[in-house]
Amino acid sequence: MSRVLVIGAGGVATVAIKKMAMNSDIFNDVMVASRTKEKCDKIVGSIKGCNYKTAQIDADDEEALTKLMSEYKPELVVNLALPYQDLTIMNACLRTGASYLDTANYEPRDRAHFEYSYQWKYKDSFEKAGLTAILGCGFDPGVTSIFTAYAAKHVFDEIQYLDIVDCNAGNHHKAFATNFNPEINIREITQKGLYWENGKWIETEPLSIHKTLNYPNIGPKESYLLHHEELESLVKNYPTIKRGRFWMTFGQEYLTHLRVIQDIGMASIVPINYNGQEIVPLQFLKAVLPNPQDLGKNYDGETSIGCRMRGLKDGKEHTYYIYNNCKHQDAYNETGMQGVSYTTGVPAMIGAMMYLLGTWKRPGVWNVEEFDPDPFMSQLNKQGLPWHEILDGDIEFEK
Amino acid sequence: MSRVLVIGAGGVATVAIKKMAMNSDIFNDVMVASRTKEKCDKIVGSIKGCNYKTAQIDADDEEALTKLMSEYKPELVVNLALPYQDLTIMNACLRTGASYLDTANYEPRDRAHFEYSYQWKYKDSFEKAGLTAILGCGFDPGVTSIFTAYAAKHVFDEIQYLDIVDCNAGNHHKAFATNFNPEINIREITQKGLYWENGKWIETEPLSIHKTLNYPNIGPKESYLLHHEELESLVKNYPTIKRGRFWMTFGQEYLTHLRVIQDIGMASIVPINYNGQEIVPLQFLKAVLPNPQDLGKNYDGETSIGCRMRGLKDGKEHTYYIYNNCKHQDAYNETGMQGVSYTTGVPAMIGAMMYLLGTWKRPGVWNVEEFDPDPFMSQLNKQGLPWHEILDGDIEFEK
Numbered sequence: 001m002s003r004v005l006v007i008g009a010g011g012v013a014t015v016a017i018k019k020m021a022m023n024s025d026i027f028n029d030v031m032v033a034s035r036t037k038e039k040c041d042k043i044v045g046s047i048k049g050c051n052y053k054t055a056q057i058d059a060d061d062e063e064a065l066t067k068l069m070s071e072y073k074p075e076l077v078v079n080l081a082l083p084y085q086d087l088t089i090m091n092a093c094l095r096t097g098a099s100y101l102d103t104a105n106y107e108p109r110d111r112a113h114f115e116y117s118y119q120w121k122y123k124d125s126f127e128k129a130g131l132t133a134i135l136g137c138g139f140d141p142g143v144t145s146i147f148t149a150y151a152a153k154h155v156f157d158e159i160q161y162l163d164i165v166d167c168n169a170g171n172h173h174k175a176f177a178t179n180f181n182p183e184i185n186i187r188e189i190t191q192k193g194l195y196w197e198n199g200k201w202i203e204t205e206p207l208s209i210h211k212t213l214n215y216p217n218i219g220p221k222e223s224y225l226l227h228h229e230e231l232e233s234l235v236k237n238y239p240t241i242k243r244g245r246f247w248m249t250f251g252q253e254y255l256t257h258l259r260v261i262q263d264i265g266m267a268s269i270v271p272i273n274y275n276g277q278e279i280v281p282l283q284f285l286k287a288v289l290p291n292p293q294d295l296g297k298n299y300d301g302e303t304s305i306g307c308r309m310r311g312l313k314d315g316k317e318h319t320y321y322i323y324n325n326c327k328h329q330d331a332y333n334e335t336g337m338q339g340v341s342y343t344t345g346v347p348a349m350i351g352a353m354m355y356l357l358g359t360w361k362r363p364g365v366w367n368v369e370e371f372d373p374d375p376f377m378s379q380l381n382k383q384g385l386p387w388h389e390i391l392d393g394d395i396e397f398e399k
Numbered sequence: 400m401s402r403v404l405v406i407g408a409g410g411v412a413t414v415a416i417k418k419m420a421m422n423s424d425i426f427n428d429v430m431v432a433s434r435t436k437e438k439c440d441k442i443v444g445s446i447k448g449c450n451y452k453t454a455q456i457d458a459d460d461e462e463a464l465t466k467l468m469s470e471y472k473p474e475l476v477v478n479l480a481l482p483y484q485d486l487t488i489m490n491a492c493l494r495t496g497a498s499y500l501d502t503a504n505y506e507p508r509d510r511a512h513f514e515y516s517y518q519w520k521y522k523d524s525f526e527k528a529g530l531t532a533i534l535g536c537g538f539d540p541g542v543t544s545i546f547t548a549y550a551a552k553h554v555f556d557e558i559q560y561l562d563i564v565d566c567n568a569g570n571h572h573k574a575f576a577t578n579f580n581p582e583i584n585i586r587e588i589t590q591k592g593l594y595w596e597n598g599k600w601i602e603t604e605p606l607s608i609h610k611t612l613n614y615p616n617i618g619p620k621e622s623y624l625l626h627h628e629e630l631e632s633l634v635k636n637y638p639t640i641k642r643g644r645f646w647m648t649f650g651q652e653y654l655t656h657l658r659v660i661q662d663i664g665m666a667s668i669v670p671i672n673y674n675g676q677e678i679v680p681l682q683f684l685k686a687v688l689p690n691p692q693d694l695g696k697n698y699d700g701e702t703s704i705g706c707r708m709r710g711l712k713d714g715k716e717h718t719y720y721i722y723n724n725c726k727h728q729d730a731y732n733e734t735g736m737q738g739v740s741y742t743t744g745v746p747a748m749i750g751a752m753m754y755l756l757g758t759w760k761r762p763g764v765w766n767v768e769e770f771d772p773d774p775f776m777s778q779l780n781k782q783g784l785p786w787h788e789i790l791d792g793d794i795e796f797e798k
Contacts, residue, residue, distance in 0.1 A: 175661075175663075176659070176662045176663050256655060256659065257659050257662060257663065260656050260659035260660070261659070261663065262574075263574035263575045263656060264574075264575050264656065264660065264665070264684065264687065264688060265687040265688060266663070266665065266684070266687060268687070272686060272687060274678070274686050275676065275678075277674065277676055279674075279683070281683075281687050284673060284678070284680075284683055285663065285665070287671060287673050288663065288664040288665060288667070288671060288680050289663060289664060
């Protein structure tokens with residue numbers, strides 16, 4: 001028996017749950033819980049013959065989480081809720097003896113800033129309790145970290161330069177929409193950039209560094225240097241990395257919309273009093289914007305996310321590019337969700353599978369690159385996210 | 400004694416009340432009422448030695464209006480509240496025997512559409528009650544209509560072509576802000592354009608017709624054809640007009656912001672349910688955007704609004720351009736408000752003066768061009784909005 005509690009009922013959760021149901025030999029006892037039980041019922045109800053349970057839960061409420069988990073007794077909790085809620089869920093896991101997996105690291109609600117320190121502090125507690133916590137097991141962070149671990153294991157003796165490149169060349173045919181929770185998306189993009197070079201973090205103005213990169217099967221796209229959380233653990237776990245950066249593509253129109261959203265004050269996370277109710281402008285905007293879960297139907301094009309590395313093998317310098325391309329329509333046809341949800345939800349399911357199979361079971365708090373990448377890499381090919389590699393090609397980055 | 404009730408406490412009301420206080424021989428008994436009494440107290444308190452009264456009023460509430468007016472017994476009500484509230488205030492005027500003046504015609508709250516028909520229907524009632532209603536006595540509508548009446552009286556036998564041109568070449572040094580109530584502003588600009596030609600109204604897509612016009616002391620500015628309410632009464636009162644249009648300048652950045660605001664759904668006037676509260680996105684945006692009343696301090700540059708006409712005098716064709724330029728800093732130094740509030744508030748005060756002096760007292764419902772323009776034109780020069788005229792210059796419009 002492997003009892004799993006999934007928390008969350010958005011696009012990523014929908015994908016993860018549908019993929020769990022496709023692997024029902026492993027995922028045979030699952031409960032889906034979120035703030036709105038109807039959303040959970042809708043996901044489970046859409047899967048033919050699915051016997052997964054559902055429940056209502058406020059993931060901000062540690063007591064309620066503890067109560068639910070004491071009753072259901074999951075072996076593993078898969079957290080696909082908001083990053084604000086990582087800590088309450090981890091606390092409840094410790095109190096009830098459940099292992100833990102998430103896809104995005106904790107950030108405080110009132111401050112757009114993410115870092116692993118909050119969760120790394122739980123290492124001793126999880127170790128002592130004999131529980132496993134797997135952090136950041138989506139695509140990026142997640143697969144990008146596992147790609148790096150795979151390259152460190154099989155390709156390089158020493159990785160020296162790492163550029164994670166994330167391209168969404170899809171078109172949802174809406175004037176403006178974000179591909180995942182718009183609140184989290186806008187918080188991420190509007191903060192300062194950060195990259196690792198020669199042993200220290202270098203901060204940049206938001207979106208100030210950019211260059212045109214060529215993506216497989218897509219072509220050239222303007223790509224912007226962002227801070228992204230997997231860099232924090234990768235440069236720690238691979239101290240040979242001299243420079244680590246993260247790049248994401250944005251269209252000019254997207255950036256114009258983003259600039260205006262900030263100009264008019266709608267990206268603000270400081271609440272205003274509106275008719276006696278404290279309302280965060282960015283959260284109100286989220287309620288007005290298209291729901292990312294509804295973008296799938298008319299979404300064409302594809303994503304391309306991967307790692308471009310330069311390093312040494314047997315004293316010689318090599319480059320290596322490992323990536324996955326995911327077509328939005330393929331993702332939609334399989335799960336009803338677009339590619340951005342798909343590429344996050346599938347790795348979350350695979351990570352849970354790794355844990356349940358015992359492959360990634362190890363007391364403590366871990367980033368995904370700290371586990372053996374091989375069984376995960378093998379599942380990526382089977383579960384809809386096949387990867388490709390180019391050795392000694394042009395990675396478009398000099399030292 | 401001339402008892403005046405001013406409803407509203409925004410930027411325009413602030414200007415009108417301050418100018419009334421500067422003409423205290425005529426405006427010696429004034430009450431200022433608005434939804435928030437503190438705003439009224441603040442305006443009156445900022446005027447040295449001012450004895451004007453203040454009151455709380457919900458201008459949507461006809462009963463409350465009737466009660467307040469029954470007690471205070473104003474001779475004239477100056478409506479500087481929102482256009483949604485014109486009818487409740489006119490009703491209360493009829494019930495309590497007060498005359499009426501406003502600066503913007505009625506529009507229903509749930510439909511961004513303004514026209515005079517709603518208010519013209521009150522003609523008989525006001526006439527029978529022996530009360531005067533003066534509609535649209537700001538700058539545009541208001542002064543632009545009076546400019547036209549002045550040209551019809553003194554310059555032309557027959558006005559054939561009329562272009563009202565409204566340029567704001569000011570800079571408030573904010574990323575984005577509207578110059579008056581952003582809700583009303585955005586509703587106005589995002590609706591379809593409309594102009595009068597050869598006896599019928601022609602509708603255009605929003606902002607689809609534009610041309611570069613040269614404004615005195617400012618230079619060339621891209622100007623967009625909009626529907627504007629004074630055209631509706633002017634082509635009716637001057638049936639010789641073959642073509643009547645209204646043009647307003649917008650910068651490219653302003654239009655980009657406006658487009659994005661629409662794209663993201665924040666210009667919508669359809670309420671959404673947010674945490675159990677029905678909220679109109681555009682009204683929420685208004686609460687987030689800078690308050691137009693706070694723009695004055697750093698606002699430089701000037702406005703230029705006027706009428707460009709072509710017509711016949713003694714059988715010969717002439718052109719005529721009559722306009723006012725208003726510097727934002729001059730307006731701010733005098734009243735604490737920027738030029739857009741100033742150019743609306745001063746004419747409202749002059750219109751009230753015209754009524755109180757008996758010059759514009761005539762039972763019925765009237766647009767301002769139906770009164771004698773001369774005493775009003777004379778006051779414009781005295782009250783801070785001097786006008787200039789160019790006979791037979793280049794008006795930049797062909798027939």
